[in-house]
Amino acid sequence: xxxxxxxxxxxxxxxxxxxxxxxxxxxxxxxxxxxxxxxxxxxxxxxxxxxxxxxxxxxxxxxxxxxxxxxxxxxxxxxxxxxxxxxxxxxxxxxxxxxxxxxxxxxxxxxxxxxxxxxxxxxxxxxxxxxxxxxxxxxxxxxxxxxxxxxxxxxxxxxxxxxxxxxxxxxxx
Numbered sequence: 001x002x003x004x005x006x007x008x009x010x011x012x013x014x015x016x017x018x019x020x021x022x023x024x025x026x027x028x029x030x031x032x033x034x035x036x037x038x039x040x041x042x043x044x045x046x047x048x049x050x051x052x053x054x055x056x057x058x059x060x061x062x063x064x065x066x067x068x069x070x071x072x073x074x075x076x077x078x079x080x081x082x083x084x085x086x087x088x089x090x091x092x093x094x095x096x097x098x099x100x101x102x103x104x105x106x107x108x109x110x111x112x113x114x115x116x117x118x119x120x121x122x123x124x125x126x127x128x129x130x131x132x133x134x135x136x137x138x139x140x141x142x143x144x145x146x147x148x149x150x151x152x153x154x155x156x157x158x159x160x161x162x163x164x165x166x167x168x169x170x171x172x173x
Contacts, residue, residue: 053065057071057073057074057076058078059074059076059078060073060076062074111172112172112173113138113172113173114170114171115137115170115172115173117165117168117169117170117171118169119136120136120137120164120167121133121164121165123136124157128146128151128157129150129151129154129157130146130147131144131146131147131151133164134146138173
């Protein structure tokens with residue numbers, strides 16, 4: 001059987017070993033006239049996957065391996081990820097120290113200058129109306145106020161007695 005196509009003689013061979021859609025140009029190399037070419041679907045290792053291990057993407061209809069979670073054609077997720085239940089949200093753990101609750105000062109570490117409770121008490125007792133104990137604590141502004149108002153009219157001086165006695169010894173300012 002032969003066909004005439006633009007002056008070229010095409011011969012179609014009837015052979016069971018050669019597919020019927022291949023034509024031979026003057027009995028030379030075969031010319032494939034089929035439009036559709038099938039490529040085997042491969043899994044992760046680029047090995048062909050058998051037809052029984054394939055499924056169809058529910059979005060684009062492409063054939064994908066049975067264990068695929070994402071479609072290799074359209075890239076959409078076709079199944080739930082392993083280990084996540086359908087109704088539960090995944091547990092997210094954020095482990096950083098950049099949050100607003102973190103403080104720069106370590107808890108339990110003394111900061112400032114070490115002061116004695118009893119030195120402050122005796123300064124309060126003898127020089128409290130003039131702010132001697134406030135100057136010892138490093139509170140210069142309050143010490144000057146006490147100096148000009150006689151211990152803030154003796155009310156601040158009396159309150160400071162309980163503040164000083166409730167401090168730990170030593171305390172840090």
